[in-house]
Amino acid sequence: MGQFWNELAKKLAERWLTLLVLPGVMYLAVAAIAHALRRDHALDLGYLSRQITSYAKDPAISTAGGQVVFLVAVLIGAAAVGLVAQAFGAFVERLALAADWxxxxxxxxxxxxxxxxxxxxxxxxxxxxxxxxxxxxxxxxxxxxxxxxxxxxxxxxxxxxxxxxxxRPTWTGDRIHAAAIRLDRDHHLDLATVWPYVWLTLPDSGRTEITQARTALSRAATLAAWAVLYTPLALWWWPAAALAAATGLVARHRIRTTTSVYADLLEAATRLQAVTLSQTLGIPHTGPLTDHLGDTVTSHLTPRPPDGGNRSSSS
The missing domain is CATH 1.10.287 (Helix Hairpins)
Structure with missing residues (x-):
């Protein structure tokens, strides 16, 4: 049991370092460069070197205690910026998919x-x-x-x-929605209704593939959030605009790519698992997936609307 908790703590530390601290440290480094160079010395590496040297000679940092405090402050700041990026990434993802527009x-x-x-x-x-x-x-x-x-x-x-x-207003949102449209058009399956049940009957390998694709989509949205966070630094240091633009272009490409993969996996898993799901539900069927089976499965899994009556429950 102790080995399990050690491995779990190790994996959590790796994720914390990879997803929050390292991108946050890079952001803080760019922010520090922007603060040091500003517009007057935007590409002056010699000036930057002199500024870093002067900061390093500061008594508050040159001592061992000061360096420890500085390192802790950087780690906390980087994690905080990383959390902001993660939260904003969820907002970017919601806008990109635009399911509730x-x-x-x-x-x-x-x-x-x-x-x-x-x-x-x-x-x-x-x-x-x-x-x-x-x-x-x-x-x-x-x-x-x-x-x-x-x-x-x-x-x-x-x-x-x-x-x-x-x-939907975005290509990525329509890419996800296209999977639902095609399943309904081809097999009369309502993806929103049947997907939770399909997920529960999927083998572990299928779940792993879909989970990885979904995680990749979230990380791509977080990358777009980093591009937005880099943009205000261009007010002080104009090269930050190029960094924000490059990050944004990469994020856009990754969001489209990961969304396409995720949508393909959703559609493929539903098509492959629909017959197995019907057998799990006790619906007799032999042969490939048909429109009639799709109607039957969707109807069977669709919750009935409230009858509007007041039923008393006995405890």
Whole structure:
């Protein structure tokens, strides 16, 4: 038992160091450089070296006790900044997925609705273009068939807007929502209803893959939060703007990539596990997943609405 707690403490310390302290130390270092150089000496490494030397000679830091206090202060400050980034990352993730945008207060809800409508119009146009190219590719007359490159470009232009018809203001939100749309369209499965039960019947390997993908998405959102935190430092030190922009671009790419992987795993796990779930529920079925089975499983797992009556419970 003691070995278990030692391993747990070791893993927690590693996560604390990796997720909070190291990014926080880097942020504090950039903030210190911004404070030391400012705009007048933005790229003057010699000036920075002299400033660091003068700080190191300060009696409050040059002593052993002062160095211990300084190290503890840096670790606490780094952890605090890391916690702020984690909290703000959760907010960034919520905005990126935008699952609850219909409940946002006005004028944000109104502006978001207009943006969603605009995305839908652009997607419809791109989809029409793709369908035209696709149907032409099926023509028996080779002279009327478009180049495969044109068909690929048309598909890419549509996917850049959304994988399926947009219902949310962001690409990442629509990527998750597309998994639910396709499961309902292909097999009449309601992902929101059946997913908790699918998760409980998944093998450990499937849970591990999905958990890792979900964690990667959260970390990508936290990286975007770091980009936002670096931005105010540009008011004192302009190179911080380049660092914030680079971090933001990387975060955007990682959010899209991890969201796509996570959505694929959600959809694949539900398709693969639906028949097993039906057998667990005692629903007789043989063969592959069908629309009828999807309707039956979804109906079986959908909670009944309250009857509105007052029932007394006996204790």
């Amino acid at each position: 219909h409940t946002w207060p006005n004028p944000f809800r109104y502006l978001t609705a207009r943006w969603v409508t605009s995305r839908q119009r652009r997607w419809d146009t791109a989809h029409t273009n793709y369908r035209t190219q696709y149907e032409a590719a099926l023509s028996p007359d080779p002279s009327r068939r478009p180049s495969p490159i044109l068909l690929s470009i048309a598909a890419h232009q549509r996917t850049r807007i959304a994988v399926d018809r947009p219902e």
